[in-house]
Amino acid sequence: MNIELQKTGELTATVKIDLSPADYEEKVLKVLKDYQRKAQMPGFRPGKVPFGLTKKMYGQAVTADEINKLLGESLDSFIREQNLDLLGNPLANTGKTPQIDFSEPAEMSFYFDLGLSPQFELKLDGKSGIIYHRIEVSDEIARKYMDDLRRRNGTLTDVEVSEKGDLLKGDFAELDADGNVKPEGIISNGSVNPELFKDETIQALFGGVKVGDVVKFNPMQASGNATDVAAMLGISKEQAETLNAEFNFTVTGISRMIPAEMNAEFFEKIYPGVEIADEAALLEQIKKDAAGSFVGESDKKFFNDAIKYLIESSAIELPDEFLKRWLVDVNQDKLTAEEVEKNYDDYARSMRWQLIENRMIREHNIQVSEEEIRDVFRSYFQRPGSAEMDEDMKMRIDGIVDSFMKNKEDVRRINDQLFEQKILTFLKEKIQPEEQAISYEDFAKLQ
Known part of the structure; x- marks a missing residue:
């Protein structure tokens, strides 16, 4: 066997794999003999079917199967040994690979196209000019919310x-x-x-x-x-x-x-355990809570702005034609070449962000542990202000959490949420956005 890497562009290459009968004949023979031992055919006792007949019936299919296995294993090993960082998966080059006849042992050559990951500069500093919009709640919005609370709790x-x-x-x-x-x-x-x-x-x-x-x-x-x-x-x-x-x-x-009267009973009903003396204090508490609820929207805006900045500043080149072929190949019966071409800008943006995200995760060791996922499940059973659980209750809850961990879809969802939160925190630390106060009305115009 001979394997050769041929560069075809800045971000593309072709791997040529040459096989000789010595590379695969022994494996084919072993499989065929196993077929012979197990074969049951009219006119022959079990295991007594002539080898020639077994080979005639199954030889080509077994040869093709064993060669495909050998190609896959060899290509994977070569990629690891050469430390090739790929985009997508290798694609068979049907134009260069000749038509193969598996009926007789022969010298064979196979070609596989590769898309190579690009090198790029990641600008993680405080010079991005990105603004973190801290949403402030106006007195007008807070009063509307207070009036709504009074109506909903009225008589x-x-x-x-x-x-x-x-x-x-x-x-x-x-x-x-x-x-x-x-x-x-x-x-x-x-x-x-x-x-x-x-x-x-x-x-x-x-x-x-x-x-x-x-x-x-x-x-x-x-x-x-x-x-x-x-x-x-x-x-x-x-x-x-x-x-x-x-x-x-x-x-x-x-x-x-x-509407409910503005009294101690109403304040306690709306904010149990929080000391609120009058309408002004209630308005301040409403503004505080509302501002906290808007943090998610501020984070989302910053996250999207950071992604846009990193993609644009990194100027990542991609092997576009290879990726278009790969997208069609991995989405067979789901995406046509025309659909990929039409939406390629979105696919390319997603690929660039994935490259950036993977590099941040790898270089800065951003990880989500199983215990962190378990803590999220445990939080389902914890109420704000509730007493600390005793050991017996903790053990029972951990038993329930064990069953939750078996749901791979939920575990993956929580893992993705925690990863995104860690990436967000990391970007805030590295990019150091300028924080600016903004009204919710003006923030809405930015969307």
Whole structure:
């Protein structure tokens, strides 16, 4: 056997493997003799089928199989010995490799194309100009959230005259073209929240009404959503989709949500265990919590900006034509050459980031341990402020965690999340972005 590496470009090469019968004949013979011992054929006792007949029946297939095994093992060994850093997998060069006849032992040559990983400079310093946007919550947003909390924790009270935001209960009756109740039309009872209607003119019809008043309106025109209309009238979505009729809505009840009072009981309900004395303190706590919830969005923006910067600053060259072939080869029956060509820029960007990420992981020893994954599973059973678990409880939870660890999909998902978090932390440390405060409204415009 002879193996030769032939450079075909800056980032491509071809491996030529020359085989002689001495490289594979012994292995083929061994397999065929094993077939002969196991063969069962009419007219022959088990294990007594003539070798010539066995070879005639299975010789070519066995020869092809053994040569393919030998090629795979030899190519893998050669790549390791030569310390070749590849992109993708080797691809058979069918243009250079001649048609092979496996019926008789002969000298054979096989060619495999390689894509080589490029060398590149990784600029991990504080000169990127990347900004980390720390989202600040305005008083206006915090107050809107506080008002929403008060409504959600308020008391539903019956009132005599409706106002904006009230919930109205009543009876629906479908009308005909002349405005009369339609015989065998839709009759039902339900409720409406006019504030959710998209048609503001119809919304206004429900203002200032009392129990016993009748409001005439078209539900589909008011809502524009067949699912909501179906729930309102107690009909199917399919019926609602074809419905274009006016209804009488006779008001039978009006309910209003009275917001919760700003007192110690409300503060304790919203933030148990946190000392909040008044409305100003509540607003500050809301702003603090909201800012914390926005950290994920700030991190995501920084992470995407860092990826873009590293890809652009590294200027990584790729063996594009090889990668296009490889993408088609590994996605057989899923991607065509035309689809790969159309979306190649996205594939190439992903490949460049993968090269950068792998290099950071390798050079800076970024790892996720099994114990860290277990800690994530353990956190499912820990509540903030709860007492420390005793040893018996810890052992029981570890038993449950053992069963969770058998779910390879969940383990892989958590492993990826932890890896991404570690990469994010690493990038923050190395790139040292400039931190700037920004309102949520302005941050949203950056997306």
